[in-house]
Amino acid sequence: MLGVEGDRGTIWSPARPAPIEPIVMSRRDAFAAVMERQLDAAYRLAAVILGDAGEAEDAVHDAAVAAWRSRELLREGARFEAWFTRIVVNVCRDRLRARSRHRVVQLPADFAETARNHERSDLLAALASRDSIGRGFAVLEPDERIVLVLRFWRDLTVDAIAEQTGIPSGTVKSRLNHALGRLRTALAIDEVTP
Amino acid sequence: MTDDRLERDIRQFLVGRDPGPAPVSLHAAVSAVPNTAPVSGIRGFLGRALPPLAAAAVLVVLVTVLASLRLVSFDGAGATPVIGPTPSSLPSLVEGDGVMATVSPSLLHLVLAGTALIGLGVVAARAKRRVLGYGAITAILGIVWIGSMIGTSDAVEQGGGSFGVEPFMERPAGFERGVFVRAEGDAEFRILVGVTNLSRLPLDLVGVAPGAAQIPDAERLPRIVGVGYLPDDDCCLPTRAQPFARLHLDPGESIQIVILGRAGRCASATVESGASQIESVPLVYEQLTLIHTAAVRLEEPVSILNNGIC
Secondary structure, eight states: OOSOOOSSOEEEOTTSOSSOOEEETTSHHHHHHHHHHHHHHHHHHHHHHHSOHHHHHHHHHHHHHHHHHTGGGOOOGGGHHHHHHHHHHHHHHHHHHHTTTSOOOOOOTTHHHHHHHSOHHHHHHHHHHHHHHHHHHHTSOHHHHHHHHHHHTSOOOHHHHHHHHTSOHHHHHHHHHHHHHHHHHHHHHHHHOO | OOHHHHHHHHHHHHHHHOOOSOOHHHHHHHHTHHHHSOOOHHHHHHHHHHHHHHHHHHHHHHHHHHHHHHHHTSTTTTOEEOOOOOOOSSOOOOTTTTBEEEOOOOHHHHHHHHHHHHHHHHHHHHOSSHHHHHHHHHHHHHHHHHHHHTTTOOOEEEEEEEEEEESEEOOOTTOOSOEEEOOOSSOEEEEEEEEEEOSSSOEEEEEEOTTTTOOTTGGGSOEEEEEEEEOTTSOSOGGGOEEOOOEEEOTTOEEEEEEEEEOOTTBOSSOSSEEEEEEEEEEEEEETTEEEEEEEEEEEEEEEEEOSOO
């Protein structure tokens, strides 16, 4: 048996497609078990969106609290992963909006490793490009960042992004196009003004 | 830059932000969420809502107390009109028509304003969208501003009609100003005055404030004891005044009202001591469901001679 039965509210384990036996979300141990399976993916997603591992920890914790408090709203247990991902994305969006007035631009986390593995000229080119992308990424709207991460880091399709963010597919496409356009513009400016 | 290269650079950039598996501390914190997270359901809602509700309640109590003090200290605000004689086919203005009987705070408005402030306070404190929060704060400020205006607005002023008294007497020598009433003893007199709604909103005249021109042993002196009005097609004779009824005035509209007064025991038809004067009439009106009192200043004081020895 993969799940645990209980008295109210059910969820299907995300490890296997439905139907499987339900996990009762109102039971604390069951909730903790399901969360444990989602935690790494949620943390990495939050970190990529936010660009800050420490803040990603806080965001995932906030998302877990929100999920626990609203667990009875989840009627279809098989959708837990998508449901929790949406919560994480929403928390990240709120945090991006909240800090929009205080932007922090970080150095690449693998700066030292990259330096060891590349010839100097390649390194400079790579860093220049990465820096440009980073600067362009920093000025994107929170919603544009999110669709970009889901598309190019999680490799989700437009429809899957729409499902996980709760917005129409057309909106996802337009946000992707707009985000890519802004990144291209940022890169073009950097190429003109080294 | 080609699309392929851009996509590759974006992917590399995003991979560079991936920190790998979640740290042990996060696993521990998340597994403890069911034991440490706020309670859900109605108990959780109450637990979360009580602090802002308590703060809002304190605010409402403060506003209520301040508003009550202000309203009580202001004649006419929230007053209840006396039900005068029912207009008949033979209308006659009698003492007591249109005089407000009681002065009390408008509890309905206070309750409504308090409820609105509580709700808006909660919204402002908990709104996730900035627009919603700003909107709630703006609405709170609007309510406070409207509340501060209660009893202070003067939307009604003299204008748009005749002005005179009945019975009239020529101004005695020695007096530079004033319209004089001929009266002997506590006789009845009437003041005809046109009033205009000078505001941008319609309003309803609901009477005159109680206690107008009243002082200890008020029967010695002139005082207002009633109010009526003249229909549009009945100009200029205060003796034809009809009993007061609630009067609607659109912006800029005027109407002629008739103030019924008593001259006081000291009134005299001849110059013996001096003169008593009525300089303004405290008219009560309702606008946007709020009660206001406007001290309608007369273009000349209504004067009554007195003997000074009554």
